[in-house]
Amino acid sequence: MVNFVGAGSGAVDLITVRGQKLLSEADVIIYAGSLVNPELLEYKKEGCEVHNSAKMTLEEVIEVILKAEKENKMTVRLHTGDPSIYGAIREQMDVLDKHNVEYKVCPGVSxxxxxxxxxxxxxxxxxxxxxxxxxxxxxxxxxxxxxxxxxxxxxxxxxxxxxxxxxxxxxxxxxxxxxxxxxxxxxxxxxxxxxxxxxxxxxxxxxxxxxxxxxxxxxxxxxxxxxxSSEYSRSDLYNPKFTTEFRKGIE
Structure with a gap:
């Protein structure tokens, strides 16, 4: 199983609760070392195998994942921010699909x-x-x-x-x-x-x-x-004259 995890925008405590849990359970972590806060690796369990993808190609990342799969290990692919924005995750998923490797995505704070x-x-x-x-x-x-x-x-x-x-x-x-x-x-x-x-x-x-x-x-x-910098209009949602599904506006 592979979990693509968003590491958050930088501060260690901005990783999601789910992301932190997955990190602590991972047998293998592949992290984007050029951008991910290395302090997040302190959540890893003893014996966890760690790879810095800043020094790796896509093929090398996949090789590590496939090896972990053969050994029945769970991999966390730790991306900066949210993986869906400039995360280059689609190309990884396409290769994993070809190898019938299951994966999930844990969103992060961009x-x-x-x-x-x-x-x-x-x-x-x-x-x-x-x-x-x-x-x-x-x-x-x-x-x-x-x-x-x-x-x-x-x-x-x-x-x-x-x-x-x-x-x-x-x-x-x-x-x-x-x-x-x-x-x-x-x-x-x-x-x-x-x-x-x-x-x-x-x-x-x-x-x-x-x-x-x-x-x-x-x-x-x-x-x-x-x-x-600009001035703006007040939100209708909280305007006392505005009727919503939950509140009748004042006439």
């Missing part, structure tokens, strides 16, 4: 949630933005042409940009080309929920400058949108 908590931010404010776009810049990994940053920017929705800290000059250019104003509020959140978390508030036009000034070159999320 870093984009951690970044919101660092900013005390609600991504979806009434009459400001009701949409969150999670994306990345084109780098060594390609992005479909239809999802090029400037095309997504045309919506002026809340945007969370992963894996792009080293491309901020190009990012801010594409955001403006797409429709964000240069003075649109933005933020850089470095290592959200980790002990060395850093939050830098800026604008679209000062993203690159702000990151350089604060020595941020990687492991950060970029948040862009008016939700960082």
């Amino acid at each position: 870093s984009f949630c951690g970044a919101a908590s660092a900013l005390n931010l609600e991504y979806t404010l009434p009459d400001v933005s009701q949409t969150v776009i999670i994306t990345r810049m084109v780098g060594r990994t390609s992005v479909p042409e239809k999802e090029e940053i400037s095309k997504l920017a045309a919506h002026n929705a809340t945007m969370v940009v992963f894996l792009s800290t080293g491309l901020l000059e190009k990012l801010q250019e594409r955001l403006v080309v797409g429709g964000y104003k240069e003075n649109t509020t933005a933020a850089i959140v470095y290592k959200a929920t980790w002990d060395d978390e850093k939050v830098v508030r800026c604008t679209v036009s000062t993203l690159a400058e702000s990151a350089k000034k604060n020595g941020i070159t990687k492991t950060a999320l970029i948040i862009v949108g008016d939700v960082l």
Whole structure:
């Protein structure tokens, strides 16, 4: 049995209760060593076999899993944040399907949630933005042409940009080309929920400058949108005049 487990956004106590339990029961742990907090490995049981996937290929990961399966051992594949976002889990699942290996997924707290908590931010404010776009810049990994940053920017929705800290000059250019104003509020959140978390508030036009000034070159999320600064409308849900299934509004 293989369990894909979301390690959470960084802080050790942000792994789910289920994820912690699976870690403590695992016979084999394969963890994304470049991003997962190594303190999580303290939950492992004595004798647990541990592999750092930062130094492994997909084929090597699968080899470890298949060996564990032959020995009737339970494997935890520990991914950063939530495995469903930039976790490269589908390619692992497809190979496991071919080998008839059973697996399950345990969700985790994504870093984009951690970044919101660092900013005390609600991504979806009434009459400001009701949409969150999670994306990345084109780098060594390609992005479909239809999802090029400037095309997504045309919506002026809340945007969370992963894996792009080293491309901020190009990012801010594409955001403006797409429709964000240069003075649109933005933020850089470095290592959200980790002990060395850093939050830098800026604008679209000062993203690159702000990151350089604060020595941020990687492991950060970029948040862009008016939700960082705009006035907003009160939620209807808690408005005394609004009738819901559970409460009759005051006329």
